[in-house]
Amino acid sequence: MSVMTAADHRIPKDQADMLVTPGAYADGRIHETYRWLRTNEPLGVAKVEGVDPFWAVTRHADILEVSRQNDLFHNGDRSPTLISQDGDRQVREMMGGSPHLLRTLIHMDAPDHLKYRLLTQAWFMPQNLKRLEDQIRVLAKAAVAKMAASGGRCDFVQEVALNYPLRVIMSIMGVPETDEPRMLKLTQELFGAADPELARDAGTPPSDRKFDMSVIIDFSNYFRAISEDRRARPTDDLASLIANSQIDGQPISDLEAMSYYIIVATAGHDTTSSSTAGALWALAENPKELAKVKADPSLIPGLVDESIRWTTPVKTFMRTATEDVAFAGRDIKKGDWLMLCYASGNRDEAVFEAPDEFRVDRKPNRHLAFGYGAHLCLGQHLAKMEMRILWEELLPRLSELALDGVPAMSEAVFVNGPKRLPIRFRMA
Numbered sequence: 001m002s003v004m005t006a007a008d009h010r011i012p013k014d015q016a017d018m019l020v021t022p023g024a025y026a027d028g029r030i031h032e033t034y035r036w037l038r039t040n041e042p043l044g045v046a047k048v049e050g051v052d053p054f055w056a057v058t059r060h061a062d063i064l065e066v067s068r069q070n071d072l073f074h075n076g077d078r079s080p081t082l083i084s085q086d087g088d089r090q091v092r093e094m095m096g097g098s099p100h101l102l103r104t105l106i107h108m109d110a111p112d113h114l115k116y117r118l119l120t121q122a123w124f125m126p127q128n129l130k131r132l133e134d135q136i137r138v139l140a141k142a143a144v145a146k147m148a149a150s151g152g153r154c155d156f157v158q159e160v161a162l163n164y165p166l167r168v169i170m171s172i173m174g175v176p177e178t179d180e181p182r183m184l185k186l187t188q189e190l191f192g193a194a195d196p197e198l199a200r201d202a203g204t205p206p207s208d209r210k211f212d213m214s215v216i217i218d219f220s221n222y223f224r225a226i227s228e229d230r231r232a233r234p235t236d237d238l239a240s241l242i243a244n245s246q247i248d249g250q251p252i253s254d255l256e257a258m259s260y261y262i263i264v265a266t267a268g269h270d271t272t273s274s275s276t277a278g279a280l281w282a283l284a285e286n287p288k289e290l291a292k293v294k295a296d297p298s299l300i301p302g303l304v305d306e307s308i309r310w311t312t313p314v315k316t317f318m319r320t321a322t323e324d325v326a327f328a329g330r331d332i333k334k335g336d337w338l339m340l341c342y343a344s345g346n347r348d349e350a351v352f353e354a355p356d357e358f359r360v361d362r363k364p365n366r367h368l369a370f371g372y373g374a375h376l377c378l379g380q381h382l383a384k385m386e387m388r389i390l391w392e393e394l395l396p397r398l399s400e401l402a403l404d405g406v407p408a409m410s411e412a413v414f415v416n417g418p419k420r421l422p423i424r425f426r427m428a
Contacts, residue, residue, distance in 0.1 A: 009044040009330060011037065011056060016046035019056055019339065020082060022194035022411035025315055031356075034058055034344035043328050046339070050084050054318065054337040055330070060348035060368065062328050063340050066319055067372035073319035075375065076100070076109045078337055080318050081414045094213070101216055103256050104263040106317070106375065112247075113374060116256070119245045120264070123172070123238055126381050132172070136386060139167050140393045148397070148427045153404055156421040161277035162269075165386050169268035173261075174237030175226070182222070187266045189215045195411040198419065216262070223261035224254070238264065264379075267415075271313035272383045274417020275369075276390060278311030279303060281421055282358040284403050293360045294395050303360040304387045309367035310358050312343040313417045317371070342368050400426035 011019075018024045018033040037044065037058040047053045057063050066073045079088060079099050091101055100107045105117055122128055143164040150159060162184060170180050192198025193215075200215060223239075230243035242260045245252050252260075283290040293299045321336045332338075345368045347355035352362075370377035377383075405422035 009041060011041055011044040011046045013047075015041075016048050016056075019046050019341075020048050020051055020413060022413055022416075025343075025413060025416050026195075026409040026411040030315075030343065031347065034341060034347065037341075038344060038348060043330050050086065051082070052085060052088075052337055054082075054339050055332065056339050056341060058341045058344040058348075060345040060351045060366075063342065063345040063368055064372050065328070066338060066340060067368075067375065070110060070374045072322055072325060073338065074109045074322050075113075075317075075319065076107050077320040077322070077335075078318065080106050082316060082318060082339065101213055102259040102262060104259040105378065106263070107259075110374070115247050116252075116260070117378065119247075119252075119260075120238065120241060121378065123241070124378050124380075124382055129381055129385055133385065133389070135171070136168055137389050137393070139164060139171075140386075140390045143390065144393045144397065147394070147425075152426060153422070153424050156280050156423050157273070157277045157418050158420075161273045161280070161418070161421070164390060165269040165272035165276070165383075168382070168386055169264065172238050173264060173268075174230070174235060174239040175265070179222075183265055186215055186219055186222075187270050190219070190262075190266055191270055191412060191415045192410050192419075194413070195419070198410055219262045219265070220258040223258055223265070226261070227257055267377075268379055268382075270415060271417070272386055274313035274415075275304075275308045275311045275383070276387055277418035277421050278313075279307030279387070279391075280401075280423070281403075281407055281418055282307065282310055284401050284423060286358050287401070289358060289360045290398075290401060293391075294398070297392065297395070299360050300388055300391045300395070301384075302362060302365070303391060304384050305365045305367065306358060306360055306362050307387065308369045308383075309346045309352075309362075309365060311417055312346050312367070312369045314369065314371075314415050315343050316341055316413055342371075397427045398425060399428055400424075 015033050015036055018029055024030040024033065037056060042059040043055060043057055043062055045053055046056050057066055083091070088099060092099055095101060105113060108116060143160050147154060147160050166180055166184055167177070170177070170183060175183060188198045189200040196202055200212060226239050227243040230240040234240040234244055239261070242257055293303050317340045319338045319340060321332050321334055321338065323334045325332050349355055351366060370380040402424050403422065404424040407418055407422065408420040410416045410419045
């Protein structure tokens with residue numbers, strides 16, 4: 001088979017621009033681009049002004065293969081999230097040449113990645129989470145009770161989806177409940193940095209926004225105080241575990257500790273919130289699917305997986321080729337940047353029947369929303385447990401459901417989900 005070069009597979013400008021446009025991920029245009037790419041250029045090069053060229057990986061099989069080959073496609077050699085050339089230059093200036101503001105698990109490769117993953121992995125395994133089920137169910141009941149008390153109308157994102165998983169992960173970490181609004185705001189500012197409503201500099205036109213690491217500084221200052229406290233007075237929470245962790249007999253650095261806190265404190269609830277809201281949005285628009293799962297609660301795990309596939313909160317991750325390689329008929333060079341388009345893989349017609357339909361009983365459901373290979377999402381079992389328990393508590397009481405206005409998604413290329421979901425409902 002002949003190997004093609006990047007020049008042979010350049011993505012048309014209008015499609016390439018969509019891949020880096022935050023608004024396209026909010027209004028659905030990105031799915032039109034993904035459909036075009038899967039059909040016409042499933043592994044092509046996007047060249048966009050102000051951004052280094054990258055390969056867009058849009059087919060399910062190719063995303064799996066890149067994710068499986070962790071030695072060939074690294075996370076840490078360049079930014080694992082899309083960043084502009086100016087942004088990359090500023091980060092490297094601030095970080096002494098490193099392309100990373102943080103050093104979380106998503107920024108690491110072997111051997112460090114596994115060492116740091118093992119620090120907390122046991123916390124997030126099903127056998128450990130089982131002991132938390134009763135505690136999580138109490139929180140789910142409280143969330144449902146709050147929704148019931150809202151008088152039959154609410155913004156499901158603001159009233160339920162944001163706060164329930166936030167409460168779960170913060171209670172596990174040992175963050176006081178009074179600090180949860182601060183954690184939520186910082187998370188939204190971090191992941192919503194390109195969103196005109198969620199960004200810290202929301203009143204500034206996108207063209208005038210400067211690179212800003214103040215959100216990371218605020219997160220680090222908060223968790224540095226938590227860390228100092230847990231070193232002096234350790235408890236049985238996750239913050240204590242991180243604060244007192246060692247790698248190869250040495251305490252982890254301040255950068256790595258703060259990075260660990262931040263990734264757990266953000267990804268630990270935001271993606272779950274998005275999938276939960278995405279599910280209710282889809283159920284409001286598909287009353288037959290709502291009736292189906294209400295009539296058969298054994299479908300709730302299927303609802304959970306379908307909502308994760310449907311929403312795919314983590315839209316993209318970047319990888320960097322460590323050597324020249326012939327991959328999927330393309331000639332990829334050492335140092336090339338690749339964008340894994342998970343939301344495209346999760347609607348790949350070669351894998352999913354009627355991928356643009358929301359089906360609570362979809363089987364099999366081989367979605368890619370948690371990643372694959374060594375970087376498989378650490379918190380996937382917790383996320384699925386939280387959503388399952390919430391639906392077990394809410395669905396039996398929910399007798400009517402409809403949209404009560406226009407929902408909206410956040411604008412982001414990396415992580416996005418519903419930011420408004422006005423609904424009308426009746427509960428027993």
